[in-house]
Amino acid sequence: MNCEIITIGDELLIGQVIDTNSAWMAKELNPMGISVRQITSVSDKPEHIISALELAAKSSSVVIMTGGLGPTKDDLTKNTLSKYFESELKFDEGVYEDVKTLFAERGFEVTETNRLQAMVPEQCIVLRNKRGTAPGMWFKKNNVIFISLPGVPYEMKYLMEHEVMPRLQEQFKLPPVTHKTLLTQGIGESTLSDKIALWENALPEEIKLAYLPSPGMVRLRLSLKGGNDNSLLLLQQESDKLKALIASNYFGEDEDTLEGVVGKLLLERKEMMATAESCTGGHLAAKITKTPGASSYFKGSVIAYSNQVKKGLLNVAENTINTFGAVSEQTVTEMAENLLQLMEVDASIATSGIAGPDGGSAEKPVGLVWIAAAYKDKIITKKFLLGSNRARTIEVSAQHGLFMLRKLMLENHA
Amino acid sequence: MNCEIITIGDELLIGQVIDTNSAWMAKELNPMGISVRQITSVSDKPEHIISALELAAKSSSVVIMTGGLGPTKDDLTKNTLSKYFESELKFDEGVYEDVKTLFAERGFEVTETNRLQAMVPEQCIVLRNKRGTAPGMWFKKNNVIFISLPGVPYEMKYLMEHEVMPRLQEQFKLPPVTHKTLLTQGIGESTLSDKIALWENALPEEIKLAYLPSPGMVRLRLSLKGGNDNSLLLLQQESDKLKALIASNYFGEDEDTLEGVVGKLLLERKEMMATAESCTGGHLAAKITKTPGASSYFKGSVIAYSNQVKKGLLNVAENTINTFGAVSEQTVTEMAENLLQLMEVDASIATSGIAGPDGGSAEKPVGLVWIAAAYKDKIITKKFLLGSNRARTIEVSAQHGLFMLRKLMLENHA
Numbered sequence: 001m002n003c004e005i006i007t008i009g010d011e012l013l014i015g016q017v018i019d020t021n022s023a024w025m026a027k028e029l030n031p032m033g034i035s036v037r038q039i040t041s042v043s044d045k046p047e048h049i050i051s052a053l054e055l056a057a058k059s060s061s062v063v064i065m066t067g068g069l070g071p072t073k074d075d076l077t078k079n080t081l082s083k084y085f086e087s088e089l090k091f092d093e094g095v096y097e098d099v100k101t102l103f104a105e106r107g108f109e110v111t112e113t114n115r116l117q118a119m120v121p122e123q124c125i126v127l128r129n130k131r132g133t134a135p136g137m138w139f140k141k142n143n144v145i146f147i148s149l150p151g152v153p154y155e156m157k158y159l160m161e162h163e164v165m166p167r168l169q170e171q172f173k174l175p176p177v178t179h180k181t182l183l184t185q186g187i188g189e190s191t192l193s194d195k196i197a198l199w200e201n202a203l204p205e206e207i208k209l210a211y212l213p214s215p216g217m218v219r220l221r222l223s224l225k226g227g228n229d230n231s232l233l234l235l236q237q238e239s240d241k242l243k244a245l246i247a248s249n250y251f252g253e254d255e256d257t258l259e260g261v262v263g264k265l266l267l268e269r270k271e272m273m274a275t276a277e278s279c280t281g282g283h284l285a286a287k288i289t290k291t292p293g294a295s296s297y298f299k300g301s302v303i304a305y306s307n308q309v310k311k312g313l314l315n316v317a318e319n320t321i322n323t324f325g326a327v328s329e330q331t332v333t334e335m336a337e338n339l340l341q342l343m344e345v346d347a348s349i350a351t352s353g354i355a356g357p358d359g360g361s362a363e364k365p366v367g368l369v370w371i372a373a374a375y376k377d378k379i380i381t382k383k384f385l386l387g388s389n390r391a392r393t394i395e396v397s398a399q400h401g402l403f404m405l406r407k408l409m410l411e412n413h414a
Numbered sequence: 415m416n417c418e419i420i421t422i423g424d425e426l427l428i429g430q431v432i433d434t435n436s437a438w439m440a441k442e443l444n445p446m447g448i449s450v451r452q453i454t455s456v457s458d459k460p461e462h463i464i465s466a467l468e469l470a471a472k473s474s475s476v477v478i479m480t481g482g483l484g485p486t487k488d489d490l491t492k493n494t495l496s497k498y499f500e501s502e503l504k505f506d507e508g509v510y511e512d513v514k515t516l517f518a519e520r521g522f523e524v525t526e527t528n529r530l531q532a533m534v535p536e537q538c539i540v541l542r543n544k545r546g547t548a549p550g551m552w553f554k555k556n557n558v559i560f561i562s563l564p565g566v567p568y569e570m571k572y573l574m575e576h577e578v579m580p581r582l583q584e585q586f587k588l589p590p591v592t593h594k595t596l597l598t599q600g601i602g603e604s605t606l607s608d609k610i611a612l613w614e615n616a617l618p619e620e621i622k623l624a625y626l627p628s629p630g631m632v633r634l635r636l637s638l639k640g641g642n643d644n645s646l647l648l649l650q651q652e653s654d655k656l657k658a659l660i661a662s663n664y665f666g667e668d669e670d671t672l673e674g675v676v677g678k679l680l681l682e683r684k685e686m687m688a689t690a691e692s693c694t695g696g697h698l699a700a701k702i703t704k705t706p707g708a709s710s711y712f713k714g715s716v717i718a719y720s721n722q723v724k725k726g727l728l729n730v731a732e733n734t735i736n737t738f739g740a741v742s743e744q745t746v747t748e749m750a751e752n753l754l755q756l757m758e759v760d761a762s763i764a765t766s767g768i769a770g771p772d773g774g775s776a777e778k779p780v781g782l783v784w785i786a787a788a789y790k791d792k793i794i795t796k797k798f799l800l801g802s803n804r805a806r807t808i809e810v811s812a813q814h815g816l817f818m819l820r821k822l823m824l825e826n827h828a
Contacts, residue, residue, distance in 0.1 A: 002735070009822065012437070012440075012453065013440055013449070013451070013452070013453065014440055014441070014444050014450070015436070015438065015441030015442075015450075015452045016437075016441075016624075018432065018434055018437040019432075019433065019436075019437075019453075020432050022429070022432070022433075022455070023426070023429040023430075023432040023433070024429060025429070025430055026426075026427055026429030027428065027429030027430070028429075030428045030429065030563070035427070036427045036428070036429075036461075036463075037427070038427070038435075038454060038455065038456055038457075038466075039426065039427065039454070039455040040452060040453070040454050040455075041436070041452065041453040041454075042452055043452075048452075052452075055469075084517040084671060096673030098524070116827065144529070146625045179428075188522065190527035190528050191522075191525060193527060194525060194526075194527060210423055210424060211553075212430060212431070213566075221430070223428075253652070275696075275717075277696075280700075281699055281700055281702070281703025281704075281712075282689075282691075282696035282697065282698070282699025282700035282701075282702075282715055282717065283696070283700040283703075283719045284696070285695055285696025285700075285719075286694075286695055286696035286697040286699075286700045286808075288695070288696075289696060289697075289717075289719065289808075290695075290804075290808070291694025292769075292770070292771055292772065294695070294719070294803055295719055295720065298695075298719050299719055299720040299722065299723055300716065300717045300719040300720055300723040300727075301696055301715070301716075301717035301719075302714065302715075302716055302727070303696065303699045303703075303714045303715035303716075303717065304714050305699075305703065305708070305710065305712050305713055305714040305715075306686075306707055306713040306714055308713065308757075308758070309713055309714040309757060312756075313714075313716070313727065313756070330732060342725060342726075342727070343709075343722075344722070355703075355706075356706070357706055358706065358707070359709075366438075367519060367520070367794070373776050374578075384521075385519070385520055385521030386520060387516070387519035387520040388519055389545070390704070390706055393706065394700075394703075394704070
């Protein structure tokens with residue numbers, strides 16, 4: 001079953017507003033068994049809106065429009081829709097009540113412009129909006145359902161959740177789609193694809209695989225349409241097989257994050273961590289503290305961008321830096337180990353590298369990073385070559401550190 | 415002159431990825447005199463891609479595609495394009511060089527899958543991608559230009575800036591557009607708009623003003639189309655007038671960043687800074703160290719997420735924390751002052767607040783943040799109420815700290 005989304009508004013076409021509505025709607029519709037076939041952003045021009053509606057109706061049974069409504073421009077859109085659905089505008093008392101209630105709550109008088117928002121096409125089912133002044137509208141023409149919603153995200157979401165989705169559920173009774181996403185770190189899309197090729201080629205037809213790469217990570221998403229108990233079991237089995245194949249790079253599922261899974265481990269064990277960062281410059285700490293409640297397992301960090309701080313605050317031996325350099329296995333080892341005592345924590349991550357674009361040498365090129373993860377009396381260190389993109393090197397270094405710590409913690413569980 | 419954007423990828427249609435590429439492109443193309451007529455997101459299916467291309471070519475002279483390229487899926491897209499443009503795939507040595515260079519930097523071997531990325535349709539002009547393995551492609555058919563770009567935003571942006579936009583400018587002999595952007599921090603869009611209304615209404619017709627808001631900041635972009643010497647002078651004059659009106663929130667121009675302007679001041683004065691962060695959790699240090707060369711003026715940071723670290727490492731008096739609390743003027747003052755000695759720096763910023771969503775009280779609500787900026791023997795502190803959005807509070811706190819330090823440094827110049 002297909003749906004098309006049409007987002008209306010000049011502000012989308014000049015790049016002033018990013019369309020986040022469509023992705024939200026698609027994410028909600030998909031598990032219901034409604035596939036979004038196409039998303040189209042068009043201008044406020046009536047002829048453009050109409051041609052988009054006509055095209056969409058050719059290949060989809062549901063067309064959802066957002067935007068083009070609101071006190072300053074809904075006349076135009078509503079007139080366009082009235083014309084397209086061969087309907088007259090009429091005054092709707094219920095909608096007017098909603099508008100008045102909303103204004104009363106905010107202590108405003110209803111203006112004439114807002115009163116006109118209660119004018120709706122006769123032919124539509126009105127979807128009453130408790131979050132704003134523009135109602136939603138539900139039309140049917142030649143067996144296609146057309147839904148018009150305001151573009152303000154929290155009004156659109158309210159109407160989707162309370163009016164649109166329940167009605168769609170009732171109208172069509174469709175098999176759901178189930179997703180299972182496995183998350184990997186530290187392996188490129190192409191290497192991963194080579195590694196799982198045999199399994200991927202043997203996937204049952206009803207399960208689809210998608211690669212979703214971002215710097216340093218690839219998410220592998222399995223989608224199953226039409227889930228009965230048997231096929232759900234199949235999805236679980238294929239997901240388990242895949243997990244075994246990618247075990248050395250796997251760290252979580254679905255909405256997990258690397259910092260989240262490490263945080264969860266620490267919370268479970270009632271332990272605390274800290275970071276000692278040179279090349280990541282605070283990015284690792286910032287990543288960890290982005291999660292609400294991080295203060296329950298994260299004590300803090302020393303960002304040792306200068307060697308003076310490495311020596312003065314982190315007590316790295318002068319001799320270590322002089323002999324091996326700041327970017328070395330020895331230095332990150334001391335940083336991670338000393339931090340355990342300094343912050344009185346159970347776990348730590350230390351980074352030191354040349355993020356670039358300058359500062360490299362033949363022996364220590366830009367992109368060289370040493371990382372240490374320490375957990376109680378265990379420590380692991382690893383060397384990485386991450387290329388010349390500074391932002392990418394910083395992000396990927398932070399990921400590697402978290403991934404290493406997770407591994408070390410899992411291997412050392414009482 | 416019209417352009418259509420087609421974004422390709424199933425991930426867009428299930429809502430896993432929000433299309434931010436189109437808005438970015440529209441924002442860049444508009445001032446060049448290229449209007450985006452429609453944005454269409456389609457699936458990875460060849461027939462869907464082709465029908466979208468055919469439709470777009472009916473009403474636009476330029477069609478830009480993003481996505482559908484990358485080691486695991488570009489075969490499909492490239493084969494589709496080859497077919498549509500009646501072209502064969504051939505191996506491109508130049509592209510292969512780019513792929514090899516990129517892999518060598520990261521210390522990886524080129525896999526067979528990646529070698530295949532060097533296969534490109536014979537008929538296209540290859541747009542070489544220095545940021546990734548998938549090249550851009552430029553086709554012409556029936557007087558319409560078709561451009562295919564990878565979907566990874568920073569690769570797409572690189573190709574737009576270095577390959578696509580200059581070629582479009584040349585091809586269509588577009589009048590040059592000159593921009594001048596003034597950057598403000600700490601003032602909302604509507605307050606700003608009220609403040610500059612008189613000036614804005616009197617702007618000469620050839621100069622357009624755009625408000626480009628992001629959390630905590632508003633960029634004001636003046637655009638002038640078809641600039642001769644006279645109109646360039648006019649642009650400078652209007653920009654100067656605007657700058658005077660917004661002086662108390664102004665911090666830079668065009669590509670400047672807050673951390674960049676503070677870094678430049680420090681570099682000029684051959685001085686160093688450091689940060690002591692509680693609620694910003696390393697985000698401030700990460701922001702500063704994102705800039706290449708930051709090690710010349712940034713020594714490091716202490717992320718004191720726990721009070722133990724505030725006392726132990728930053729020497730905040732036990733009594734201060736017990737009497738006034740960790741989130742207080744007294745605590746951030748000690749953090750900022752003590753850091754000057756601890757790190758032996760000239761300048762420092764300290765933050766302490768309740769980022770939320772939990773942890774607030776009637777007296778100290780979520781969003782309350784105290785910030786101190788110290789420079790030599792001067793210190794300023796300020797209290798902010800930043801609301802309940804954690805990520806926003808962290809980002810805006812970091813900005814306020816940098817803005818305060820910049821102001822203090824400018825007021826105290828020998």
